[in-house]
Amino acid sequence: xxxxxxxxxxxxxxxxxxxxxxxxxxxxxxxxxxxxxxxxxxxxxxxxxxxxxxxxxxxxxxxxxxxxxxxxxxxxxxxxxxxxxxxxxxxxxxxxxxxxxxxxxxxxxxxxxx
Amino acid sequence: xxxxxxxxxxxxxxxxxxxxxxxxxxxxxxxxxxxxxxxxxxxxxxxxxxxxxxxxxxxxxxxxxxxxxxxxxxxxxxxxxxxxxxxxxxxxxxxxxxxxxxxxxxxxxxxx
Numbered sequence: 329x330x331x332x333x334x335x336x337x338x339x340x341x342x343x344x345x346x347x348x349x350x351x352x353x354x355x356x357x358x359x360x361x362x363x364x365x366x367x368x369x370x371x372x373x374x375x376x377x378x379x380x381x382x383x384x385x386x387x388x389x390x391x392x393x394x395x396x397x398x399x400x401x402x403x404x405x406x407x408x409x410x411x412x413x414x415x416x417x418x419x420x421x422x423x424x425x426x427x428x429x430x431x432x433x434x435x436x437x438x439x440x441x442x
Numbered sequence: 443x444x445x446x447x448x449x450x451x452x453x454x455x456x457x458x459x460x461x462x463x464x465x466x467x468x469x470x471x472x473x474x475x476x477x478x479x480x481x482x483x484x485x486x487x488x489x490x491x492x493x494x495x496x497x498x499x500x501x502x503x504x505x506x507x508x509x510x511x512x513x514x515x516x517x518x519x520x521x522x523x524x525x526x527x528x529x530x531x532x533x534x535x536x537x538x539x540x541x542x543x544x545x546x547x548x549x550x551x552x553x554x
Contacts, residue, residue: 371530383539431540
């Protein structure tokens with residue numbers, strides 16, 4: 329079974345630029361999560377989708393971050409404009425849903441904002 | 443006070459040692475407790491999953507939950523160099539859509 333795929337793996341941008349990350353979850357997984365992991369910290373949930381609907385986006389900085397999951401499969405996370413403090417690893421995870429909630433994580437995208 | 447506290451280490455042990463990793467938490471309604479292992483430049487992978495108080499064993503790994511003390515532990519027996527990684531505790535509430543709250547992670551190095 330293929331795991332969660334993410335791209336790009338690394339991205340370096342200057343502050344005030346925009347950036348987008350892509351995630352392809354495990355086939356058939358209904359729930360998709362985006363986490364932000366700052367160096368030396370545990371992952372923090374940004375947004376959770378159930379199919380193509382948002383379940384929880386309470387910790388998403390909506391003035392600059394946006395995410396979508398069209399057709400309930402792939403997802404993109406966008407930052408516009410980026411700030412220095414957005415430098416982090418952005419992790420995507422998926423879970424089967426329907427009471428089976430083990431989350432499987434992708435390798436993450438490392439973002440450095442200069 | 444953070445919801446989940448975890449000593450970030452780093453922790454360095456010789457091969458074969460018993461390792462004890464711990465987290466404390468403040469929210470008494472957490473019901474699901476997990477330990478994730480994260481290798482450098484990889485995503486976290488689930489190691490152990492427990493529900494409520496008690497012990498759970500899986501090979502060399504034992505997870506322990508003490509809800510009365512709001513304290514969880516992960517023990518690694520006969521540690522191996524391949525166990526070198528960051529270990530993250532995580533927990534969630536019933537009815538929270540399984541939203542995970544993570545600790546900071548403990549960096550473990552097992553020296554051959």
